[in-house]
Amino acid sequence: MSSGYDSAKQVFADWGVDTEAAIARLKDIAISMHCWQGDDVVGFETQTGSSGGGIQATGNHPGRARTPDELRADLEFAYSKIPGTHRLNLHAMYMDTDATPDRDEIEYAHFAPWVDWAKAQGVGLDFNPTFFAHSKADDNLTLSHPDQGIRDFWIEHGRRCREIAAQMGAALGSPAVNNIWVPDGYKDTPIDRMAARRRLEASLDAMFADPLDRAKMLDAVESKLFGIGVEACTVGSHEFYMGYAIRKGTLLCLDMGHFHPTENIADKLSSVALSLDEILLHVSRPMRWDSDHVILLNDDILAMAQELVTADLLGRTHIGLDFFDATISRTAAWVIGVRNMQKALLRALCLPLDQLRKAEDTMDFTTRFTLTEELKDLPHGAIWAEFCARMDVPTGQTLIRDLDSYQASVSSRG
Numbered sequence: 001m002s003s004g005y006d007s008a009k010q011v012f013a014d015w016g017v018d019t020e021a022a023i024a025r026l027k028d029i030a031i032s033m034h035c036w037q038g039d040d041v042v043g044f045e046t047q048t049g050s051s052g053g054g055i056q057a058t059g060n061h062p063g064r065a066r067t068p069d070e071l072r073a074d075l076e077f078a079y080s081k082i083p084g085t086h087r088l089n090l091h092a093m094y095m096d097t098d099a100t101p102d103r104d105e106i107e108y109a110h111f112a113p114w115v116d117w118a119k120a121q122g123v124g125l126d127f128n129p130t131f132f133a134h135s136k137a138d139d140n141l142t143l144s145h146p147d148q149g150i151r152d153f154w155i156e157h158g159r160r161c162r163e164i165a166a167q168m169g170a171a172l173g174s175p176a177v178n179n180i181w182v183p184d185g186y187k188d189t190p191i192d193r194m195a196a197r198r199r200l201e202a203s204l205d206a207m208f209a210d211p212l213d214r215a216k217m218l219d220a221v222e223s224k225l226f227g228i229g230v231e232a233c234t235v236g237s238h239e240f241y242m243g244y245a246i247r248k249g250t251l252l253c254l255d256m257g258h259f260h261p262t263e264n265i266a267d268k269l270s271s272v273a274l275s276l277d278e279i280l281l282h283v284s285r286p287m288r289w290d291s292d293h294v295i296l297l298n299d300d301i302l303a304m305a306q307e308l309v310t311a312d313l314l315g316r317t318h319i320g321l322d323f324f325d326a327t328i329s330r331t332a333a334w335v336i337g338v339r340n341m342q343k344a345l346l347r348a349l350c351l352p353l354d355q356l357r358k359a360e361d362t363m364d365f366t367t368r369f370t371l372t373e374e375l376k377d378l379p380h381g382a383i384w385a386e387f388c389a390r391m392d393v394p395t396g397q398t399l400i401r402d403l404d405s406y407q408a409s410v411s412s413r414g
């Protein structure tokens with residue numbers, strides 16, 4: 001234990017905060033790190049279409065993972081610099097097989113190498129059907145397409161992904177969240193939004209028709225405000241999916257990049273949690289038209305972590321990340337992004353909640369205000385450094401050197 005931690009621990013203790021309890025709690029929070037930051041959302045299929053689904057990684061920083069083995073090596077490096085044990089969020093387009101199944105033909109065997117790897121690494125897996133980057137998604141319509149044949153193709157893809165996720169969860173002893181995001185929408189104002197939304201609802205119902213064991217997999221649905229090419233209407237809007245998730249008992253995925261820029265996503269947690277058992281987060285950072293910048297330790301992330309703690313939602317929220325930046329080291333993006341989420345959680349876990357609640361409950365807003373501002377001066381960095389030291393991961397300049405040297409080792413990739 002460092003003397004820096006000793007004195008910081010005492011500072012927090014003087015505020016009534018037990019930093020040992022905070023560290024112990026943080027150690028057990030698994031964050032689902034998304035595979036797609038590692039290769040700019042390209043995937044390992046041979047069959048693709050022109051549709052990017054309105055999402056796009058920009059930049060040409062060297063070192064993009066081109067194979068499952070390269071991606072796994074990068075992931076292993078990233079996990080080795082992140083304190084704790086975490087999860088991997090895999091997309092269906094990242095199958096690892098010599099076969100070339102179309103999306104409506106995929107099977108668990110095509111992902112078995114990922115499960116073997118996850119078992120060896122001690123990480124859990126989450127999963128996502130891929131409803132974009134395919135010729136049958138080129139209209140930016142999939143589950144809500146007017147053509148029944150196209151809808152059936154994607155329903156079959158979704159069904160298979162649920163089965164695959166359930167097998168992953170069974171193999172790893174922890175339920176895999178299977179998250180549905182479809183790019184469906186219209187560039188210009190549609191005449192019949194209701195028809196499109198009825199089609200999406202019917203397709204989801206067909207996909208979810210077989211109940212699967214919640215100990216093995218959990219269904220989640222993800223809304224979006226707009227994307228490139230679907231500026232006028234997104235069929236799977238927030239209201240659509242919130243209603244759907246409540247009625248059908250699925251998880252609702254709140255992606256922080258999928259709302260109007262002035263909306264406070266942290267504020268939504270306590271509202272939706274009253275009507276939902278579990279929530280999935282895609283922690284992200286929107287900027288202008290993009291919904292997926294790498295997360296900073298900024299006010300939005302701090303607020304999100306604070307809500308998870310103060311509303312007691314950590315036990316029923318699955319924290320996933322969703323960003324992709326190809327202008328910087330992809331492994332550094334993962335490491336710094338996950339660590340930022342953890343730092344935000346640590347700060348939230350180190351709040352003197354009793355004092356803050358008491359001030360609010362007694363309408364003493366001056367004290368609440370004074371407390372929140374004075375607390376910003378507490379030595380959070382020393383608690384974080386101690387956590388990293390105990391978990392045997394570097395901080396500061398050592399971390400930067402490690403990130404740089406790994407990046408140098410992958411820079412020659414073509």
Ligand SMILES: C[C@H](O)[C@H](O)[C@@H](O)C(=O)CO
Nearest residue numbers: 036055128181255291322
């Ligand atoms: C690749 C992911 O499925 C995707 O980012 C989705 O979660 C999303 O947020 C689309 O904007």
Ligand SMILES: [Mn+2]
Nearest residue numbers: 222255282322
């Ligand atoms: Mn997302």
